[in-house]
Amino acid sequence: MSGRGQVSFRNIARTYGNFAALKGVDFDIREGEFFALLGPSGSGKSTTLRILAGLDAPTAGQVLIDGQDVTAVDARDRDIAMVFQSYALYPHMTVAQNIAFPLEMSGHSKAEIGPAVHDAARKVKIEHLLDRKPGQLSGGQQQRVALARAIVRKAKLFLLDEPLSNLDAKLRLETRAELKKLQRALGVTAVYVTHDQEEAMTLADRMAVFMGGEIQQIGTPAEVFAKPNSIDIAGFIGNPPMNLIPARYVDGDVTIGGHRLKTDSTLTGERDVVVGLRPGALRAASDGVPARVDLIEDLGDTAILDLDCAGTLLRMRVSDIEIPNEGDTIKVTARPQDVHLFDPATKARL
Amino acid sequence: MTTTDIASAPVGGGYDRLLARRERRFASALLAPAFVALTATTTFPLLYLVWTSAHRVDLAMPFTNGYVGLENYAVLLADDRFWSSLLVSLVYTGSTVVLQVVIGLALALLVMDMKRGQGWFRLIAILPVVLSPAVVGMIWRTFMLAPEFGIIDFLAINAGLGSQNWLGEPKLAMLSVIAIHTWQWTPFAFMVLLASLASLPDDIYEAARLDRASAWQRFYRITLPLLRPAIVMVIIMRTMVALTAFAAIFTVTAGGPGTATEILNLYAYRKSFTELSFGYGSALAVALLIVTVLISGVLFALRRAK
Ligand SMILES: Nc1ncnc2c1ncn2[C@@H]1O[C@H](COP(=O)(O)OP(=O)(O)O)[C@@H](O)[C@H]1O
Ligand SMILES: [Mg+2]
Numbered sequence: 001m002s003g004r005g006q007v008s009f010r011n012i013a014r015t016y017g018n019f020a021a022l023k024g025v026d027f028d029i030r031e032g033e034f035f036a037l038l039g040p041s042g043s044g045k046s047t048t049l050r051i052l053a054g055l056d057a058p059t060a061g062q063v064l065i066d067g068q069d070v071t072a073v074d075a076r077d078r079d080i081a082m083v084f085q086s087y088a089l090y091p092h093m094t095v096a097q098n099i100a101f102p103l104e105m106s107g108h109s110k111a112e113i114g115p116a117v118h119d120a121a122r123k124v125k126i127e128h129l130l131d132r133k134p135g136q137l138s139g140g141q142q143q144r145v146a147l148a149r150a151i152v153r154k155a156k157l158f159l160l161d162e163p164l165s166n167l168d169a170k171l172r173l174e175t176r177a178e179l180k181k182l183q184r185a186l187g188v189t190a191v192y193v194t195h196d197q198e199e200a201m202t203l204a205d206r207m208a209v210f211m212g213g214e215i216q217q218i219g220t221p222a223e224v225f226a227k228p229n230s231i232d233i234a235g236f237i238g239n240p241p242m243n244l245i246p247a248r249y250v251d252g253d254v255t256i257g258g259h260r261l262k263t264d265s266t267l268t269g270e271r272d273v274v275v276g277l278r279p280g281a282l283r284a285a286s287d288g289v290p291a292r293v294d295l296i297e298d299l300g301d302t303a304i305l306d307l308d309c310a311g312t313l314l315r316m317r318v319s320d321i322e323i324p325n326e327g328d329t330i331k332v333t334a335r336p337q338d339v340h341l342f343d344p345a346t347k348a349r350l
Numbered sequence: 351m352t353t354t355d356i357a358s359a360p361v362g363g364g365y366d367r368l369l370a371r372r373e374r375r376f377a378s379a380l381l382a383p384a385f386v387a388l389t390a391t392t393t394f395p396l397l398y399l400v401w402t403s404a405h406r407v408d409l410a411m412p413f414t415n416g417y418v419g420l421e422n423y424a425v426l427l428a429d430d431r432f433w434s435s436l437l438v439s440l441v442y443t444g445s446t447v448v449l450q451v452v453i454g455l456a457l458a459l460l461v462m463d464m465k466r467g468q469g470w471f472r473l474i475a476i477l478p479v480v481l482s483p484a485v486v487g488m489i490w491r492t493f494m495l496a497p498e499f500g501i502i503d504f505l506a507i508n509a510g511l512g513s514q515n516w517l518g519e520p521k522l523a524m525l526s527v528i529a530i531h532t533w534q535w536t537p538f539a540f541m542v543l544l545a546s547l548a549s550l551p552d553d554i555y556e557a558a559r560l561d562r563a564s565a566w567q568r569f570y571r572i573t574l575p576l577l578r579p580a581i582v583m584v585i586i587m588r589t590m591v592a593l594t595a596f597a598a599i600f601t602v603t604a605g606g607p608g609t610a611t612e613i614l615n616l617y618a619y620r621k622s623f624t625e626l627s628f629g630y631g632s633a634l635a636v637a638l639l640i641v642t643v644l645i646s647g648v649l650f651a652l653r654r655a656k
Contacts, residue, residue, distance in 0.1 A: 053560060055559065075559045076560075076562045086553050088551070088556065089557075090572060091554075092572075092576055101558075101571075102561035102562065105558075105561050105562040105564075149557075149561070153561075
């Protein structure tokens with residue numbers, strides 16, 4: 001009940017006009033957890049975060065923070081800090097004034113504010129920028145100012161809405177690692193919105209996968225990666241995502257391109273299924289399914305092969321020593337435990 | 351021709367400079383006619399005004415006409431009516447500009463929060479601006495302030511204040527002309543500030559809410575500083591116009607009763623065209639010009655500061 005930074009969403013819905021942006025969302029975030037909201041663009045992640053922050057009100061449902069119903073509590077009184085995707089820095093204030101603002105507003109004295117601002121600036125390595133205005137900073141520097149402003153006040157909850165999406169690839173990787181360290185060091189509960197599954201996988205303790213205004217799966221990144229519980233998630237998680245192939249299932253085996261593949265399923269009988277195979281779980285084997293190499297995307301240490309397997313496209317990840325030539329025919333298979341089965345009608349995992 | 355120019359131009363920045371010079375020359379050629387026209391219509395009359403102010407040009411007593419040097423200015427400095435009209439001008443300008451900005455800003459803030467009807471509000475608000483100040487003066491004199499029948503007087507009577515001589519009593523007359531100018535020009539401030547408000551990003555207000563700023567703190571610490579350039583611009587533009595206002599006051603009170611609403615501009619007009627003292631009238635006009643330039647100079651300096 002007590003704790004600091006526990007969050008519960010109880011059946012939260014949000015409609016705009018007659019468009020349902022959120023269709024009943026439930027989740028619990030534990031104290032000190034790094035929780036990611038992952039999903040494609042438009043799936044309702046930002047709406048969820050804004051409802052948690054109190055910037056938007058749900059049409060139905062309850063938001064609980066530390067066991068208290070805060071659904072009707074104003075954003076000001078929720079003790080939440082947030083990093084906006086746009087950074088939302090105050091353009092007329094210097095970096096130091098930006099970082100000091102939340103402290104001033106909570107009535108801290110000048111004597112407390114000065115050291116706190118320097119401390120926050122040091123944590124995100126922008127001490128040398130304190131006298132500049134946001135307009136004189138690069139995107140990466142602005143992002144750090146936004147971070148510093150969010151951590152300077154020791155808020156209960158730390159929300160981040162796609163904080164890295166406006167940074168270039170190299171900076172994104174660096175900042176990602178720093179974010180994780182920062183969150184660990186502060187021990188604060190963080191809720192992190194992203195459409196980038198790699199970010200969610202690397203940062204999150206647990207994540208909720210959003211699709212079309214609903215949460216499709218909640219779990220650790222490893223759980224979601226290992227056992228995606230629907231076709232949609234299987235097609236979203238992983239880079240490249242799982243191969244999804246319609247096939248016929250008979251007593252533990254599936255037939256793809258006229259070849260049988262063993263699964264570890266114990267279902268009996270015969271039915272249509274969708275088979276999910278991770279590109280990295282495919283391997284070459286002399287008794288495998290023959291497939292022609294159509295295209296090779298060489299990524300340096302690994303390569304992605306586009307295979308034509310009796311008319312269906314299969315993508316396969318191979319290490320740099322095993323790269324065949326385009327036009328070759330290779331034989332591929334997968335271990336029974338790597339074959340995922342989904343119901344084509346309900347899209348659910350079998 | 352171009353090729354030889356390129357060849358003969360020094361390498362690197364030299365060619366850029368050549369282009370820049372050519373562009374400047376072309377721009378000068380384009381601007382020349384406008385420049386000449388402007389000089390003919392502004393600088394020349396201005397010089398003529400200064401020239402006239404150094405003369406005695408009195409149509410009532412033409413035999414005294416002639417060059418008098420700074421005599422008109424000496425008279426002016428000792429002229430109580432000049433100082434009183436200058437004071438009226440400053441009070442009129444100061445109060446109308448402050449009222450326009452304060453009311454305009456308040457309206458803009460209100461309208462920004464309106465979910466519906468913003469368009470209508472803007473349309474109605476713009477109406478006073480497009481009316482001629484002389485027409486506005488007439489409207490106020492007849493429909494609004496006429497004893498018993500005017501809307502304002504009617505309201506005053508119903509509010510228990512009794513019928514007032516709005517334009518006949520010195521203090522009320524001053525209040526009335528200030529109210530009229532404010533009524534006509536507040537929409538301008540409103541429109542400029544509304545446009546400026548609408549261009550402020552929403553996200554910083556959300557950030558401020560999460561940073562626990564109250565509504566007043568959001569206004570005072572964020573909105574006001576961000577609107578500052580627009581506010582200063584409105585102040586500068588409206589100050590210049592108010593200092594040289596004429597038509598509305600002329601049609602409503604003509605400076606009266608007595609000299610209660612006689613702004614400097616009106617005094618210069620009366621001297622020149624009622625009393626036909628063109629020399630002294632010109633000196634008054636030059637004085638007004640100097641005051642206007644000084645005040646706008648100060649305002650522009652304030653704008654640049656910080
Ligand atoms: N203020 C709004 N008015 C109307 N529709 C909105 C509004 N905010 C969000 N939406 C819609 O709700 C859906 C979810 O939006 P959002 O939560 O921002 O998605 P995400 O952050 O996952 O990309 C989108 O289809 C979006 O168009
Ligand atoms: Mg979003």
